[in-house]
Amino acid sequence: MLLAILAVGALAWWLHREGILLPNLLRLGGAAAAGLLALRLLSTGRPMMALVAAGVGFAWWQWSGRPVRLPNRKLGDAARLLNVPADAGSDVIWQAWRQAMATAHPDAGGSDAAAQALTQARDLLIAAADKRRETGR
Structure with a gap:
C-alpha cells in the first residue's frame, strides 16, 4: 500500500x-x-x-478532450528576462536582446553569467517563435 x-x-x-x-x-x-x-x-x-x-x-x-498543458515556465522566464511578450516575434526578440546586451556584456561592465542568461533566453524565445511560425500559431 x-x-x-x-x-x-x-x-x-x-x-x-x-x-x-x-x-x-x-x-x-x-x-x-x-x-x-x-x-x-x-x-x-x-x-x-x-x-x-x-x-x-x-x-x-x-x-473530456485532449490534455491541456500550461505554457512552458522557462519560456515565461526568458520573456521576462528580455522584457518581451512570450509570443513575441523574432525581430522583437533580437532587438530586446541587443538592447539588454549593451549593458549586460562583460565589455560593457556586465558579467559573463548575465550575458549567458540573456543569450539562452534569446535562443529559447527564437526557437519558440520559429515553431509558432512553422505551425501557423
Whole structure:
C-alpha cells in the first residue's frame, strides 16, 4: 500500500511539474475514480459491473478532450528576462536582446553569467517563435 501511495505521489509530482496536473485535474480525477471503482468491483467478484465502470472511465477520458498543458515556465522566464511578450516575434526578440546586451556584456561592465542568461533566453524565445511560425500559431 505504501508503495502504491509513493507511486501515485511521484506521478502527481511529475504531472504537476510538467504543467499537466492542474489544468487536467477533473479529467484525470474522473478517469482515476472510475478505474479505482472498476478495480474494486473486480476484486469483489462483479466483473460485469467492473467492465461498465471501466467503460465509463474510458468514455470520460475521451469525452473530456485532449490534455491541456500550461505554457512552458522557462519560456515565461526568458520573456521576462528580455522584457518581451512570450509570443513575441523574432525581430522583437533580437532587438530586446541587443538592447539588454549593451549593458549586460562583460565589455560593457556586465558579467559573463548575465550575458549567458540573456543569450539562452534569446535562443529559447527564437526557437519558440520559429515553431509558432512553422505551425501557423
